[in-house]
Amino acid sequence: GGKIVTGLDIAQGMLELAEQKTKRYLAEGKVNYVYSGYLEHAFPQQFDAAVLVGFFDYIKTPLDIFKKLEKEITKELLMSFPKSGGLLGWQRKVRYRMRNCPLYYYSKSDLESLLTTMGWQNKAEIIDIDRDFFVRVKL
Known part of the structure; x- marks a missing residue:
């Protein structure tokens, strides 16, 4: 639309x-x-929503991203976070290690802690979608 x-x-x-x-x-x-x-780019405006899929896999310090998102996004965040463990997680880890590419994994408690640090714990839902967690935050 x-x-x-x-x-x-x-x-x-x-x-x-x-x-x-x-x-x-x-x-x-x-x-x-x-x-x-993302951290290097200064947007001249705010946005209603942000979709970050296949992004946090490569982010060592997600809190920095969350703090920037809080300033730039006014309504909703839709994000995926790769889960540690399981066969798919292990395969992905091996594949990325072969490419010499760092890869970061998250547990549900990691995400709960990050959301609480931001004061988003009551605005967020964490959905387990097999190899990832899907997180929706209503700002």
Whole structure:
């Protein structure tokens, strides 16, 4: 509908893929992309919502991200966090170690602690979706 979307990534290839999949919306000016890391980029405006999927896998200090999100997002956060343990978690760990890429995992108690630190514990729900936790925060 009437939404305007901004996508941000540090991987040029991911942005190119997103642009291919959203050509129509790009032409209409409904979507734009930023090549940057999240903490390094200063947005000139606030957003209603943020979707962070496949993101916290690479984040060593999620609290820094949460503090920035709190300033920039006004209504809702939708986030995924990779779960430690299980066969899928173990496979992912091996695959990323072979690529020399750090990967961070979260337990439910890690997430509860982070949410409590932010004062979001009563605004959030944590849903176990097999290999990840899905977290929704109503700001």
